[in-house]
Amino acid sequence: MADAGGEWGLAALVAGHLLLGELVLVIALIIAVSAADDLFVDLVYFGRWLWRRMQPPTPRATAEMLHQVAPAPMAIIIPAWDESNVIGAMLARLLATLDYPDYRVFVGLYPNDPAGRAAVAAIPDARIAPVLCSRPGPTTKSDCLNHLWRAVLADERARGRIFKAVVLHDAEDVLHPQELRVQNALIPGLAMVQLPVVPLPDKTSPWVAGHYLDEFAANHLKDIAVRQALGAAVPSAGVACAIERTMLGRIAEVGGGDPFDATCLTEDYELGLRIKALGGGTALVRVREANGGLVATEAHFPATFETARRQKTRWLLGIALSGWDRLGWPRGAADRYMLLRDRKAVVAALLAMVAYAVTLLILLDSVLVASVPALAALPPLLGPLAMTLTLVNIVLLAWRLAMRAACTAYGHGWREAARSVPRAVVSNVINAAAAWSACRRYAAALRSGDAPQWDKTVHRFPHPEAESAA
Incomplete structure (x- = not known):
């Protein structure tokens, strides 16, 4: 019996070795295809x-040069469900620092959020327009934005003037003083002007909050530039984004009166595609002041694993899963390619965890083969093709980490760039957890048919002494 048990055990080890070899080949091939996709973007x-x-x-225009364009009325809309801890400080700073003579701020509030209403009421400025949503919160962010849109239209009727653009912001944003100057100068030449978003470094969370520095640096410096170069639509980041008033009205007409779909979790992402479909130009614009400072919006991002997972779950659910159902595959090779890249995020995040697990299995298999004499005659775990793909993947991984560090260094300096390499593991774990949660929520929504709710992030606003230059 003992011999039979040993034979069965040996047979299991042999079978495991052979199956692991096949699994390594499949995983290596999938990773190589994804890595080639990333390399193509870098080469472009x-x-x-x-x-x-x-x-x-040619001389580059500075933000100060754009003051030559006559300022037109601008509307800033800020959805603010349960934001009493930040909205007051955010509005106070906006009013004190925004260098623009003609704007109005519409803040979306809820009947069951008395603290939020009180925080806005405590800001005594006629440029602030509180807007009370009709239903208790949380609804969806899109529903709140639609209430704000209607308030903008009502304000136009009451004052007898039309806003030039509607600017999207969140309650935790630190606006650059020159933001409206830049957006006013570029609209209506562009129907949507997206300015960069720069996460603020957080000394209390250098790894979780810090990984947003790396991702936004690469996305807003490199990836979106490639979208523009290929002729694809630029997605809105949902903040620091100005949309031409006429274009937003056209989107509202197509949507039956409201520009934002109240069932959508990532309404900002879809705006760029909808604007391009209607013939409008979209761009992420990097403009600097004469002193070199970048005109961008800064904000704190989640500092704990759980809050980061929840935020990224909503992003992946809205962009890669339910967004697929909503948008399908629009015309244009460039847009389809970029949508494919966005939608592969769920698979890529889960694949990273599979790759980590397979690496551990390879190490375990190597130990067993070396310690069990009967396994010494087994063929190598990595055949010629698997070995070649593995070496290619290692080289491409080193390239991606170098690119990640370079983008982070450009935006945040060499110290953060050095952290960006080990932070890639943190990023992979958070993204995988978010992908798993997004898939579960998506499956549950398909079964129940329930409308999504606003699973918002708890926000923080920086203290004045903690603010950093863009």
Whole structure:
């Protein structure tokens, strides 16, 4: 019996070794395809960079130069469900620092949020317009934005003037003083002007909050530039985004009166595609002041694993899963390619965890083969093709980490760049947890048919002494 048990055990080890070899080959192939996709984006970025360097040098406009464009009325809309801890400080700073003479701020509030209503009421300024939503919160962010849109229209009728653009912001945003100057100058040449979003470093959470620095630096410096170069629509970040008033009205007409779908979890992401479908231009614009400061919006991002997971669950659920149902595959190879990249995020996040697990199994298999003489005659775990793919993947991984560090260094300096490499593991774990949660929520929504709710993040507003230059 003992011999039979040993034979069965040996047979199981042999079968496990052979199956692991096949699994490694499949995983290595999938990772190589995904890595090649990322490499293509990097090559386009550097090709664009080289092409621009080959052109005759032209002076770059600064934010101060854009003051020459006459300021037109601008509307800022801020959804604020349960934001009493930040909305007052945010509005006070906005009013004190925004360098623009003609704007009005519409703040979406809820009947069951008396603290939020009180915080806004404590700001005695005629430029602030509180807007009370008709239903208790939380609804969806889109529902709140639709209430704000109707308030904008009512304000236009009451004052007899039309806003030039509607600017989206969140209650925790630190606006740049020159933001409206830049957006006013570029609209209506562009129907949507997205300014960069820069996460604020958080000394209390250098790994969880810090990983947002790396992701936003790469996305807003490199990835969106490639979208523009390929002719794809630029997605709105939901903040620091100005939309031409006429274009937003056209979107509202198509939507039956409201520009935002109240059942949508990522209404900001879809705006760029909808604007492009209606013939409008979209762009992420990087403009600097004369002193070199970037005109961008800053904000704190989640500092704990759980809050980061919840936020990214909503992003993945809205963009990669329910967004697929809502948007399908629009016309245009560039837009379809970029949508495919966005939607592969769920698979890529889960695949990273599978790759970590497979790496541990490879180490365990190596120990068993070395310690059990009967396994010494087994073929190598990695065949020629698997070995080649693994080496290619290692090289491409090193390249991606170098690119991640370079983008972070450009925006935040070498110290954060050094952290960005080990932070990639933190990013992978958070993204995988969010992908798993998003898949579960998506499946549950398909079964129940329930409308989504606003699973918002608890926000923080920086103390004045903690604010950093963009």
